Amino acid sequence: MTTYKIENGSLITLRLAEENDANEIINFYKQVGKETTYLSFGENEYLVTTEQQISTIKEINTSKNNIMVLALVNSKIIGIGTISSSKRKKSEHVGILGIVVSQNYFNNGIGSRIIKYLIDWCKTNKITTKVSLSVRKDNLKAVALYEKFGFSIEGVLKNETLIDGKYFDILAMGLMLDTV
Numbered sequence: 001m002t003t004y005k006i007e008n009g010s011l012i013t014l015r016l017a018e019e020n021d022a023n024e025i026i027n028f029y030k031q032v033g034k035e036t037t038y039l040s041f042g043e044n045e046y047l048v049t050t051e052q053q054i055s056t057i058k059e060i061n062t063s064k065n066n067i068m069v070l071a072l073v074n075s076k077i078i079g080i081g082t083i084s085s086s087k088r089k090k091s092e093h094v095g096i097l098g099i100v101v102s103q104n105y106f107n108n109g110i111g112s113r114i115i116k117y118l119i120d121w122c123k124t125n126k127i128t129t130k131v132s133l134s135v136r137k138d139n140l141k142a143v144a145l146y147e148k149f150g151f152s153i154e155g156v157l158k159n160e161t162l163i164d165g166k167y168f169d170i171l172a173m174g175l176m177l178d179t180v
C-alpha cells in the first residue's frame, strides 16, 4: 500500500483489490462506463455480478501474473489499474494493461502513479517480460502517457471500434521489460 497527496490536498491510496471491494469495483466500472467512450465496454455494459467479481479478485490474488490495483480517496475508488495474463506457457509472460481514472481526478498524476505501480510489479513478478495494451488511436492523452512510460506502437487495427456509426482505429502498444 502507498499513500500520497495530490495538489488539491486529497490523499490518494494505492492498494491491491480485496474481495470485499467487489461491489465498489462494479459501481466504479459502471460509473466510468458512462463517463468515457475510450473503454472497451460502454454505459450499462459492465454486467458482472458481485459473485463473479469476488471470484475474479480471488483468482487475481492467487495468481502470479495478474494484479488489480485500486486508487482511493477517503476509501472511495477513483481509479483502477489491471494487469491480466494468460495461464498458458506460451503467453504467460505478456501482461495486458488496463487503466481508468474517474474524470473528476484526471490530470493529477494518478494515471501515471497507477501505471508505474503496475510496471514495477511486472518487473518483480518473475514471469512478465512484456506489457501490452490496446488504445484508441484518437485517445491522444492515453497514448502520450503510455509513450512517457516507454511503450511503443506495434501496430494499427483498422476500424476495430464502432461508435454511433463512426469507426475508430486501435493501436497495439507494447513495452519490453528487459530493455527498461
Ligand SMILES: CC(C)(COP(=O)(O)OP(=O)(O)OC[C@H]1O[C@@H](n2cnc3c(N)ncnc32)[C@H](O)[C@@H]1OP(=O)(O)O)[C@@H](O)C(=O)NCCC(=O)NCCS
Pocket: 036, 038, 039, 099, 100, 101, 102, 105, 106, 107, 108, 109, 110, 111, 112, 113, 133, 134, 135, 136, 139, 140, 141, 142, 144, 145, 148
Ligand atoms: C488515460 C487516463 C488513465 C489518464 O489518467 P490521468 O490520471 O488523467 O493521467 P495523469 O494525470 O497521470 O497524466 C496525464 C498526462 O496527459 C497529459 N495530457 C492531458 N491531456 C492531453 C492531451 N489531450 N494530449 C496529450 N497529453 C495530454 C497531461 O499533461 C499529463 O502529462 P504529464 O504526465 O507529462 O504531466 C485517464 O484519462 C482515463 O481514465 N481516461 C479514460 C479511460 C481511458 O482512456 N483509459 C485508457 C484506455 S486504453
